[in-house]
Amino acid sequence: MAFWLMKSEPETFSIDDLRKCPNQTERWDGVRNYQARNFMRQMQIGEQIFFYHSNTKIPAIVGVAEVASLAYPDPTQFDPNSPYFDVKAQIDAPRWSLVDVRFVEKWSVAVSLTALKTLSTLTDFALLKKGNRLSVMPVSDENWHTIVQYAQALARQARA
């Protein structure tokens, strides 16, 4: 089982929006980057995802979601009315894929990008690499557990 991180701008689609979806599940549409697409094509049902809020006042991992489908063609690429429409995409040769994503939990205390940068135990974390713009990326087992434990510690502190 692999672990992942997916970015979303909360003004567009936040973790609260995901929680309110039918079955708390939604298509992760609009990814138009080949590397990110390829990662989604590797995803297996049930794999865990950090839900990251980007391009906002406090960029942060705000909770956990899970992969709810294998990758399939993103329907918005064929829809001329969608902002994600792609003229070059053909029905019989789709360019873009997506997976369904299901809400798992929202953390009581988010783990901010600033906080992540202070975690010296994180190794080779793509999110922290300079100039990183990838919206879907793998997370190593070690980094996943480090961050989850840190989030739990923050939650305990907040309760105390």
Add this chain to the structure above:
DNA sequence: GCCAACGTTGGC
């Protein structure tokens, strides 16, 4: 196949 121009991402 190179690379300049352009558009986008996303932290600050």
Add this chain to the structure above:
DNA sequence: GCCAACGTTGGC
């Protein structure tokens, strides 16, 4: 709102 970093496009 700024701008650095990056990916994509298209002329040659």
